[in-house]
Amino acid sequence: MAADAGTFGAGGRRIILNAFTMNCVSHIQQGLWVRDDTRQREYTSLEPWLELARICEAGCFDAVFLADVIGLYDTYRGNADTSLREGMQVPVNDPMLLIPAMATVTEHLGFAFTSNVLQAHPFTFSRQITTLDHLTGGRVAWNVVTSYLQNGAQSLGYEALPKHDTRYERAEDYLDVCYKLWEGSWSDHAVLADTERGVYADPAGVRPIDHEGPYYSVAGPHLAEPSPQRTPVIYQAGSSDRGRDFAAKHAECVFVVAASRGLTRIAEDIRRRVRAVGRHPDDVKIIAGLSPIVGGTEAEAKAKHADYLETLSLEAGLAHLSGNLNVDLSHIDPDQPLETLRTEGVRGPVKSLLDSARPGSRTFGDLIKLNMAGQFLVGSPEQIADGMERRLDQGVDGFNLVYATTPGTFVDFIDGVVPVLRERGLVQREYQPGTLREKLFGRRRLGETHYASGFRQQRV
């Protein structure tokens, strides 16, 4: 059954589609940057980013999702040589600065970007977000991450990377500051822009926040006036136990990477935690990472996949994962049981792999496969659409599409798979009006059951 914009397939489901990328040479599928059919090497110039934005909007994607890390991956073999040689997430430019440019050539496309809570002070960061939200007409999302790179922490003035759960405590305080500035500091009626009386803002509607938390002390008020969404759409990507609780309280979209068998469990668990804090399970969308390799036929897709595998760099993949885990994998036996891993780095994907199989059966080799080629879905457009539908049945709401080549992967997907998904009524044919949050949730501002709504000024 074909569907118009707004009426969707079984259960009213509409798949959220994001192009997942990073302002660097080599993002997830390591080694492929050397190919002639990818533009990622041109990341320092504006043109490929503008092209990507136009392509994504033509395909009615929800957003371009920009990952980012602060710091070198220098755990593998005890140094950053592999990362530097392979362009593995270094050199890396700032993601935020791409957004106004990409917004200029699009009207509806959203922009999710990543910023960790160690890298910038929440007072100045929240003003940057507000500025972006103004300039884009409310199309911004922030992926809140807590960081995992020792080198990054040391470059930011920390003696060492704070412990895993301590980073989440800091993130709680960081978000309190941001919410108070975005939601509470300026009332809805503070901006008068009264040219007759020459009064721009009513001082009675602007108040300090006087925040005194364990990590930050911020007087306020917010220096920027309220933007269309006030708080940007909140993404979150940690899925350890602590990360899932954090997601349940704060996130509107949770980005997960899990073996497909583990998706049901992780989606159910996050929704259970969302309910436990008094929010509706539909208030949070689960976005899975997926690397689609599309061919006109299955055979064509398999040939393309085989060709990519030839160019993939296992060495850079191991450097990436070693940095994620803070564990040097250069001497790890791939058959070693994964239960033996102890990490202060990223725990979510490890947890989801362990949860998806019987105890003792998952190995380091499985984790290495998941990190790179494990997210590949290879096939004809119909087969890719089938695979996406299966994941929908597992509780997923959308996908961050990981590229092998850019913009090639996105073009193949839009030309091949999007028409099939449209035919099945599973993706939008045109954009809904409004801000990114209105497009995703049908509301401009954060919902009343979200924790941050408690910081709003009450009308007197």
Ligand SMILES: Cc1cc2nc3c(=O)[nH]c(=O)nc-3n(C[C@H](O)[C@H](O)[C@H](O)COP(=O)(O)O)c2cc1C
């Ligand atoms: C799918 C996924 C994507 C992530 N992307 C980033 C990123 O771009 N930048 C970053 O600093 N951390 C990123 N992270 C790390 C986490 O979001 C997180 O803040 C943290 O390191 C702890 O995660 P945990 O709760 O899974 O242990 C990502 C994690 C996952 C699972």
